[in-house]
Amino acid sequence: MLFNSDIFIFVFLPLAIITYFALTKIKANKAAVFSLFFSSCIFYAWWNPPFIFLLLGSIFVNFIIGNILRNFEHDRKRSLILAIGIIFNISLLGYYKYFNFAIMNINFAFDLNIPHSDIFLPLAISFFTFQQIAFLIDIYNGEIKKLNLLNYCVFVSFFPQLIAGPIVHHKEMMPQFEDEYKKHFHLENFLIGLSIFFIGLFKKVVIADNVAEFSTPVFTASANGEIITFYEAWLASLAYTFQLYYDFSGYSDMAIGLGRMFNIRLPLNFNSPLKATSIIDFWRTWHMTLSRFIRDYVYTPMSIPLVRYAVINRYSKKGVFLTSTALPTIIAFVAVGLWHGAGWAFIIFGFMHGFYLVINHAWRELKPKKMQLTKSMSLVTRYAARLLTFFAVLISLVLFRAEEVTPALNMLSSMFGLNGLTFPAFSSTANGSLAHLLNQDFGIEFVQERFIDSGLRIATLLILGLFALTWGFPNTYQIMHKFEQRKEIQAHSLSFLQWNFNRITAIYMAAVASYALLQIGKNSEFLYFNF
Structure with missing residues (x-):
């Protein structure tokens, strides 16, 4: 079901809101939460009913793994259980999203002819997979103390953010559902x-x-x-x-x-x-919850051991930067590219942004203080930085769009x-002497x-x-x-x-x-x- 559809705006949403707050009004709080879960299941199943079982299966498996993690105290066993949970989620995503891409590359590399599978990509699998990986890691780190199956089902399936985010954390959502004030309708x-x-x-x-x-x-x-x-x-x-x-x-x-x-x-x-004045600022303001996930669960776990290694081996400041920032950044953004789609264009898109960020961080480290971009700098300088960032992003999005x-x-x-400098023929003058001159001197053509x-x-x-x-x-x-x-x-x-x-x-x-x-x-x- 689409947010921009008649059935959602005029039927589904009013019914979901009325049902939820009618139940909270009579203090049937568990029934109200269940109504949200039920509404979310209808919302997801509207697109392709069989895939609701995939979503529910993913929810129940992750809840079981989360419960086991919460109850285990032995570090080695907890690490193993966490690894199993992450492998389960990555495998589910990998099969539906990357299996045929892997087969295509194996066929090309080894001159084989392995047939592709007829796999249909489930809606939102990238989003609910990342959300549940974050949930397992948060439990492992002791950030989640209470678990309830119904609450967890709503946490994953809550229809406003189910299909395309924002990617949320259990700890920032569930306290809100348990807040007595929030259970009442507020105009x-x-x-x-x-x-x-x-x-x-x-x-x-x-x-x-x-x-x-x-x-x-x-x-x-x-x-x-x-x-x-x-x-x-x-x-x-x-x-x-x-x-x-x-x-x-x-x-x-x-x-x-x-x-x-x-x-x-x-x-x-x-x-x-799109107002960002650097690639660093761009990723702080674009798809912020994905950037947060990549920072917390991909970049940081890679960079911390590399910093320790660099310090122990007495690398120079330059060496520390290269090992602790550059490599994890590029790997993390290749993962961002792959998360968006199974194709080399997406991988290159991710690599480009990783490379952009390495250059940006290096520039911030090495440039003189007088060249730092501050609020006091001239409007021209700020707009120049904004334009440079905008067009760097635009070039990468060509790969993103072309796929x-x-x-x-x-x-x-x-x-x-x-392929030549060709402009549209906006007026008859484009076909006159000026057009002839531009074509002759600069190779510029005007076409319809x-x-x-x-x-x-x-x-x-x-x-x-x-x-x-x-x-x-x-x-x-x-x-x-x-x-x-x-x-x-x-x-x-x-x-x-x-x-x-x-x-x-x-x-x-x-x-x-x-x-x-x-x-x-x-x-x-x-x-x-x-x-």
């Missing part, structure tokens, strides 16, 4: 959550789905082996960057808004990452002018658009408008700053856009909600459902 929380939900819906159906019209045809043509012009390649890559951001941040807003309707505060997942190396290289070749039906002029104006919207306006949580205060969020200068309990807010939120609801007939899936 303020409901209205705040509803507003966040509609802002996310607007991002998805109005911005992301419409900008997709300027990226999808070009990337499809590239995948079919057609030569893409210089201008088309850049325009499509810019369009996809904005599409992905508004699609996934829109989903995350909707998830957080839904959680708030149930008085549950889900962790922040986006904080204006295969060959079409990605086709797009990148056009973007770097290897081929892949974007609505025209490159409209696409260009839309991309420029999205730059202004993304860089100049507050994000969702700056708009909601007064009522959705989070330590990561700073108030925006455009204070008149802040959400409040007044007529002005009611009018503009009604306009946002109405326009978004008029667009939901498209029923398009969220991009991160594929990961």
